Amino acid sequence: MFHPATATGSLGADLRALRKARGITLAELAADLGRSVGWLSQVERDLSQPSITDLRRIAARLGIPVSMLFGQAPAPAKEAGHIVRQGARRPIGSGAAGLVEELLSPDLTDDFEMVHSTFEPHSRIGEVVTRPTQEVGYLVSGRLDLVISGTRFTIHPGDSFRIRGEPFEWINPYDEPAVAIWVIAPPVY
Structure with missing residues (x-):
């Protein structure tokens, strides 16, 4: 618990x-x-x-x-604040629209946050988002469509992207999940 x-x-x-x-x-x-x-x-x-x-x-x-x-699973004292084990990631976000997010950063006290994002097949954010942030991401697996300032891009494994306070949305119209590592500054979660 x-x-x-x-x-x-x-x-x-x-x-x-x-x-x-x-x-x-x-x-x-x-x-x-x-x-x-x-x-x-x-x-x-x-x-x-x-x-x-x-x-x-x-x-x-x-x-x-x-x-x-709510906190993640307790870490050994020597790891606390430094290491986040796979099974101890803190769930973040609402889980709505088929997006599952976990915080990879130990906490939110840095100038940025790092997030593990899984976009379920045939999911879509459902709205255009504009945040006062700079965001970069790296697609680990699957394919993901990003619409940034009205231009649609298809991102493949190994591709990276950047969003600088621009309106954006994501869409996974494909049959497999897409997994991305997303870095956001300043933290928004």
């Missing part, structure tokens, strides 16, 4: 990183949650544990699935 915060106590650090990436101040988030700045500051420093209700409100305000706020 997963619990809020990881073995490295990164729930607070992740919350702080997500809040800052969205340009939300500590006071603004505390007010939106109906909580004090002191309480939220303690949560961000891992000195206080939020309730499930608090986590749901925080996730809604940050625009992330609540599952993102």
